[in-house]
Amino acid sequence: MKSQLIIKRLFQGAGVLILVLVFVALGKWQLDRAADLKTMQAAAKVIDQKVYSLGELAQPSVALDSRNVNKTVSVSGFYVANFKAPFQKDIDGKVSDWEVALLQVDGSDPLSGMLVVRGLWADRLKNPEVAMSTKIEIVGTLQPHQNDDRADNVPGVISRLDSSVIVGIADLELYDGFIVAKSEATREGKLLRDRVIAAAPVSKVAGYYWQHISYVAIWWLMAAIVLYLPFYRRRITS
Amino acid sequence: MTGAVKRFRVMALTAGVMSLLLWFVDLPVAYLFNNEDWKAKVAWIPFVHGWVYAVYLLTALQFSVKARWELRRVIWLALAGTLPVASFIAERKVVKTYS
Numbered sequence: 001m002k003s004q005l006i007i008k009r010l011f012q013g014a015g016v017l018i019l020v021l022v023f024v025a026l027g028k029w030q031l032d033r034a035a036d037l038k039t040m041q042a043a044a045k046v047i048d049q050k051v052y053s054l055g056e057l058a059q060p061s062v063a064l065d066s067r068n069v070n071k072t073v074s075v076s077g078f079y080v081a082n083f084k085a086p087f088q089k090d091i092d093g094k095v096s097d098w099e100v101a102l103l104q105v106d107g108s109d110p111l112s113g114m115l116v117v118r119g120l121w122a123d124r125l126k127n128p129e130v131a132m133s134t135k136i137e138i139v140g141t142l143q144p145h146q147n148d149d150r151a152d153n154v155p156g157v158i159s160r161l162d163s164s165v166i167v168g169i170a171d172l173e174l175y176d177g178f179i180v181a182k183s184e185a186t187r188e189g190k191l192l193r194d195r196v197i198a199a200a201p202v203s204k205v206a207g208y209y210w211q212h213i214s215y216v217a218i219w220w221l222m223a224a225i226v227l228y229l230p231f232y233r234r235r236i237t238s
Numbered sequence: 239m240t241g242a243v244k245r246f247r248v249m250a251l252t253a254g255v256m257s258l259l260l261w262f263v264d265l266p267v268a269y270l271f272n273n274e275d276w277k278a279k280v281a282w283i284p285f286v287h288g289w290v291y292a293v294y295l296l297t298a299l300q301f302s303v304k305a306r307w308e309l310r311r312v313i314w315l316a317l318a319g320t321l322p323v324a325s326f327i328a329e330r331k332v333v334k335t336y337s
Binding site (some may be wrong): 207208210211213214215217218221222225229232 | 281284285288289291292295296299303309312316
C-alpha cells in the first residue's frame with residue numbers, strides 16, 4: 001500500500017516536472033522568437049558603410065545570419081542564368097518587375113551561386129556586352145530570402161527572391177538570400193543602369209517584440225503555477 | 239475574499255474584451271486583409287492582450303486558491319481568459335456564487 005503511494009507520488013512528480021519543462025521550453029522558444037524579431041528589425045535599420053567580401057558574411061547552403069542583412073558585400077563571378085522577378089516592391093513602395101541573375105561565384109569550390117538583383121526588367125537590354133563568359137564585379141546589399149510568392153514559377157520567371165525556388169536549375173551550391181546590386185563592373189568599366197533599392201525585409205516572425213515577451217511571461221507563469229499545484233492540492237485535502 | 243473576487247472580476251471583464259478584440263478585430267485584419275495601415279492601427283491589441291492575460295492568470299489563481307476550488311475548475315478558470323466570452327461566463331459564475 002505504501003509502495004503504491006510512493007509510485008503514485010513519483011508519477012505525479014514526473015508529470016509535474018515534464019509539464020514545467022514543457023512550459024519553460026515554450027517560454028524559451030518564445031524568447032528566441034522575440035530576439036529574432038528584434039535582430040531583424042535592428043538589421044533593417046543598420047547602416048554599415050564597410051564593404052565585406054561575400055565569404056565573410058555568408059556561406060553556400062547555410063541560412064543567412066539576420067545580423068548580416070543590409071550589409072554591403074562585394075563578389076565577383078559570371079552570370080549563368082537570368083530571371084524575371086515580377087511584382088517586386090522597392091523601398092518607396094513602387095511595384096515593378098526586376099531582372100535577377102544567378103551569379104556563379106568566382107573561384108568557389110564547390111561551385112556556388114548567388115541571386116543578384118541587377119535592376120528593372122525593362123532595362124535588361126541596356127548592357128548587351130554582358131555575356132556568360134564576362135566576369136562581373138558586384139557591390140550590393142545582402143538581403144534575406146523572400147517567403148511569399150509574387151507570381152507563378154514558370155521558365156524564366158522566379159516567383160520570389162529565394163534560391164530554394166531555383167534549386168536544380170544550375171548545378172551550384174546556392175547561397176541563402178540575395179544581393180541587390182548597387183554597382184556592376186566588368187574589365188571595360190562600370191555597367192550603367194538604374195538600380196533598385198529593396199524594401200525593408202519583413203520578419204519571418206509575426207507579431208511584436210513586447211507581445212512575444214508577454215507570452216514568455218505567461219508560459220513561465222504557467223510553469224510556476226504547475227509547480228505550485230501539488231502543494232495546493234495537499235492544502236485542499238488537509 | 240471580496241478583494242480577490244473584485245480583482246478577478248475586473249481582470250475577467252478586461253481579458254474578455256481583449257479576447258473579443260483579438261479574435262474579431264486583430265486576427266481578421268492580420269490574416270484576411272492586406273492593409274498595412276489597419277495592421278499598424280491594431281498592433282496594440284495582441285500586445286495588451288498578452289499582458290492582460292498574464293495578470294488575469296494571477297487573479298484567477300489567487301481567487302481559486304482562496305475559494306479552495308478543485309484543480310479541474312482552476313484549470314478551466316485559467317483557460318477561460320484565452321477564449322472570447324468564456325471569461326465573461328466565468329465572471330458571471332463567480333459573481334453568482336460569491337457575491
